[in-house]
């Protein structure tokens with residue numbers, strides 16, 4: 031039975047760090063409010079001329095280095111982003127060219143903050159069906175470019191960054207002890223389209239638009255849907271919350287993450303938190319958190335990781351991975 035096994039991960043954050051205190055100098059907010067409501071202390075912001083593809087290429091190169099592979103070994107790139115360089119072609123093709131990959135396919139997946147889970151499931155399915163054998167899944171975003179900096183309710187919440195994982199097809203026994211991706215659960219609910227969206231696009235306004243969010247509404251859905259989807263993905267794999275070594279969640283708000291951790295009965299030290307340093311980086315937040323926990327030695331080979339995320343659409347999902 032073919033399994034998609036993670037060979038390496040990498041991340042990249044823009045150099046410029048913007049603290050809550052710095053934001054409070056230009057808008058009516060405070061470090062105290064931001065930390066209490068979200069857990070965010072700072073975010074990284076891309077430089078002028080630094081695009082989503084640039085962040086993605088740097089994160090991908092690091093993931094390939096960790097995997098001991100070259101760009102030319104890849105036959106699939108799935109780039110998860112809601113902030114592409116251009117409307118088309120896919121930003122993934124820029125990454126493909128930069129990495130020296132000339133075979134296979136490179137395309138973008140757009141499921142906003144659930145993007146990495148969606149992208150992982152697409153790449154995993156393509157590997158399992160024999161369409162690809164060595165894949166790069168990237169979450170990369172420059173949300174700073176779609177923020178309304180006059181709206182304190184949204185602009186303090188997001189940051190820029192990229193993270194990537196390399197997957198390789200390997201034979202497994204088909205049990206939950208195999209290394210690799212074990213299960214996914216994906217959902218969307220288009221009835222909630224208008225509680226989190228960008229008010230522009232090529233077809234509707236010919237502009238890029240800015241992010242609009244009814245934060246409280248999204249919060250309520252996030253708590254309920256995250257609690258349900260983590261149970262669903264565990265059931266699919268025939269596992270329980272007691273089997274989880276690490277929760278690696280989408281990093282939108284520490285209060286939402288704490289709620290999911292409590293629902294799973296996980297002690298806080300088993301939950302990877304990076305929202306304090308990175309803020310909400312949408313599709314990049316899960317691989318960014320993953321890279322931190324792998325490279326500081328917390329995540330070890332054979333550990334069971336539960337990843338989950340929710341964002342605009344609404345779209346949400348969860349993946350179980352044996353590291």
Ligand code: UT7
Nearest residue numbers: 059060063067143182183186245246248249252282283341
């Ligand atoms: O990744 C995609 C998924 N997104 C999410 O998961 C985000 C989900 N939502 C949230 O995380 C929270 O709803 C927020 C962090 C966005 C907001 O927290 P909240 O506890 O729901 O606050 P609120 O929006 O109800 O605002 C409370 C108060 C309001 O003032 P009044 O009306 O009570 O006087 C806001 O005007 O806080 C005010 N406020 C701020 N104050 C200082 C809103 N933004 C700020 C701010 N600084 N930046």
